[in-house]
Amino acid sequence: MEFIDYYKILELDKTATEADIKKAYRKLARKLHPDLNPNDKEAHKKFQAINEANEVLSDPEKRKKYDLYGKDWQHAEQFEQQRAQQHNASQGRQQFSGNDEKDFSSFFESMFGDSQYRQAKYRxxxxxxxxxxxxxxxxxxxxxxxxxxxxxxxxxxxxxxxxxxxxxxxxxxxxxxxxxxxxxxxxxxxxxxHPDFKRLGNDLYTKATIDLYTALLGGETTINTLKGKVKLKVNPETQYGTKIRLKGKGFPVYKKEGEIGDLYVTYEIKLPVNLTEEQKKLFTELSKLK
Structure with a gap:
C-alpha cells in the first residue's frame, strides 16, 4: 500500500495538537466542500482525502498507530500479535541447546510443517x-x-x-x-x-407564500417542488398555516421502485405593504363591516 501523508494533506506537522487538527480540517472542508465545487473533480478528491486524514489523526489511538507503523498502521494489532508470538517462540527456542538442536528442529517441524515459522493469514x-x-x-x-x-x-x-x-x-x-x-x-x-425543503422519512415539507387577496377570495398559486413547478388551487378564506398534501410528490422510498412519499405544503400569507390612500380607505370600510 502506498504511504499517504495525512499530516501533509491537512497542512500540518507531526507536533500538531488535537485543536490544530480540528481547525485545519474545518478550514479545508469549507474550502473543498462538494456543494461549493460541484464541477471540480479534483476538489472532490481532496475533500475525500481530508476526511480520511481527519478520521485517523483526530482519533488518538489511530494516530498513535499511524505514527508508529506508517502505511501499515491498520495492521498494527496483527503486527503486535506476530511480535508476541515470535517472542514466545524465541523463549521456547532458548530451552533447547547443544545436542538438543535436532530435537528443536523436529519439534517445530511437527508444529509448522518445516523448521521455519509459518506466518498466519490475517484479514x-x-x-x-x-x-x-x-x-x-x-x-x-x-x-x-x-x-x-x-x-x-x-x-x-x-x-x-x-x-x-x-x-x-x-x-x-x-x-x-x-x-x-x-x-x-x-x-x-x-x-x-436544503434551504426550502425539509425531509422526514420519505415525506418532504415546504412553505408557500400567497397574497392576502388570493387567501381571501381563492385562486391559484405556483410552487416549487424538487421535481419542478406545480400549480395549486387555493380555496377561498384560506387561513395562515393551512397545510395541504401533494400525494406522491415527496421522496422515493429506498430500494422500493415506484414508491414515493408525499409533499406537505404550509401556506403563509403575505400582507400588502405601501398601501395607497384608496386602499387604506377600502380596508377601513371592510373593518367597519366586521
Whole structure:
C-alpha cells in the first residue's frame, strides 16, 4: 500500500495538537466542500482525502498507530500479535541447546510443517469513509466514483438513501496480511440540508407564500417542488398555516421502485405593504363591516 501523508494533506506537522487538527480540517472542508465545487473533480478528491486524514489523526489511538507503523498502521494489532508470538517462540527456542538442536528442529517441524515459522493469514482492516450528497442528488439513483487509497471505486447509489445511512462494500478495505482476505469499506452518507425543503422519512415539507387577496377570495398559486413547478388551487378564506398534501410528490422510498412519499405544503400569507390612500380607505370600510 502506498504511504499517504495525512499530516501533509491537512497542512500540518507531526507536533500538531488535537485543536490544530480540528481547525485545519474545518478550514479545508469549507474550502473543498462538494456543494461549493460541484464541477471540480479534483476538489472532490481532496475533500475525500481530508476526511480520511481527519478520521485517523483526530482519533488518538489511530494516530498513535499511524505514527508508529506508517502505511501499515491498520495492521498494527496483527503486527503486535506476530511480535508476541515470535517472542514466545524465541523463549521456547532458548530451552533447547547443544545436542538438543535436532530435537528443536523436529519439534517445530511437527508444529509448522518445516523448521521455519509459518506466518498466519490475517484479514485486512476495514475502511470508513463519508460521502456527501445534496438532497436533490439523493432523490435519483446514480453512480459516483470514489478514490480510496489511490484506487477508483465506482458505486451505484440507490434513490432514497437516508442521511447517516451506512452501506458496506465487501472486500474494498485494506488488503489482508500473508494472503488473508481484504477488509470491507463502510460508507456513511451525509445528506446536506436544503434551504426550502425539509425531509422526514420519505415525506418532504415546504412553505408557500400567497397574497392576502388570493387567501381571501381563492385562486391559484405556483410552487416549487424538487421535481419542478406545480400549480395549486387555493380555496377561498384560506387561513395562515393551512397545510395541504401533494400525494406522491415527496421522496422515493429506498430500494422500493415506484414508491414515493408525499409533499406537505404550509401556506403563509403575505400582507400588502405601501398601501395607497384608496386602499387604506377600502380596508377601513371592510373593518367597519366586521
Amino acid at each position: 485486512g482492516q476495514d475502511y470508513n469513509a463519508e460521502l456527501t450528497l445534496s438532497l436533490l442528488a439523493a432523490m435519483e439513483t446514480h453512480q459516483q466514483t470514489l478514490t480510496v487509497n489511490g484506487k477508483n471505486i465506482r458505486i451505484t447509489i440507490p434513490a432514497g438513501i437516508e442521511n447517516r445511512q451506512v452501506i458496506k462494500l465487501k472486500g474494498y478495505g485494506a488488503p489482508g496480511v500473508n494472503g488473508g482476505p481484504a477488509g470491507d469499506l463502510y460508507i456513511t452518507f451525509i445528506i446536506t440540508p
